[in-house]
Amino acid sequence: MNVTEALKTRISCRAFLDRPVPEATVRAILDGAKWSPSGGNLQPWHVHVVTGARLAEFLALIAEKQKTTPFGEGSEYDIYPKDLKEPYKSRRFKCGEDMYATLGIAREDKAGRLMQFARNFRAFDAPVALFFAIDRQMGIDQWADLGMFTQSVMLMAREHGLHTCAQEAWAIWPKTIAEFLNMPPELMLFCGMGLGFMDETAPINRLRTDRAPMEEWASFSGF
């Protein structure tokens, strides 16, 4: 698989097969992703990988907490800017609408939308969940490095025939996640990620998002 293929076949997978991923594969994915660049080669990423009975235990804990605290503990960072402006606002709206449309969930079906959103907290039934964190000392530059690393993990997963879904939704459970994973207090959670084999038959996995044409976000001079 070349880079273009990995980039174009990486989609956010929101339904996984009940098929385990060998530890060696997860290790190979992370071992490849570690070659991501970072300013000053700080390599500011930290990853916690959870699977099997331990993941089941974690998801059960979250499910229990959700009964009394459906919106979590509150994210430690703003997942989106307040008053998101155009064109970003419309892109976000379209992304949600297109996703619910694959499932036939109408706009007014708030319960249906909430139930689908709640599937985030089962990691979309992925057999492996990864949690990405960064030292609180780090700034914008290192967060960008962490983003590049996260993308590398997703591309490496494609090379191994696996799919992923990056999940910022997990950011609403920072305390529970930190406690469960024994994360040192200096680490701050960025996002989670489901990893596994894609359920090709699941309607939600038919979603293909689009991208704005290059003219909208690139400029060229001097050619």
Ligand SMILES: Cc1cc2nc3c(=O)[nH]c(=O)nc-3n(C[C@H](O)[C@H](O)[C@H](O)COP(=O)(O)O)c2cc1C
């Ligand atoms: C950092 C990050 C966090 C994301 N968080 C979520 C999430 O919590 N739940 C979800 O369903 N999708 C999440 N996504 C997926 C995006 O919605 C998705 O990448 C975008 O709509 C483009 O679609 P594609 O990934 O299929 O190309 C996240 C993506 C990124 C990069």
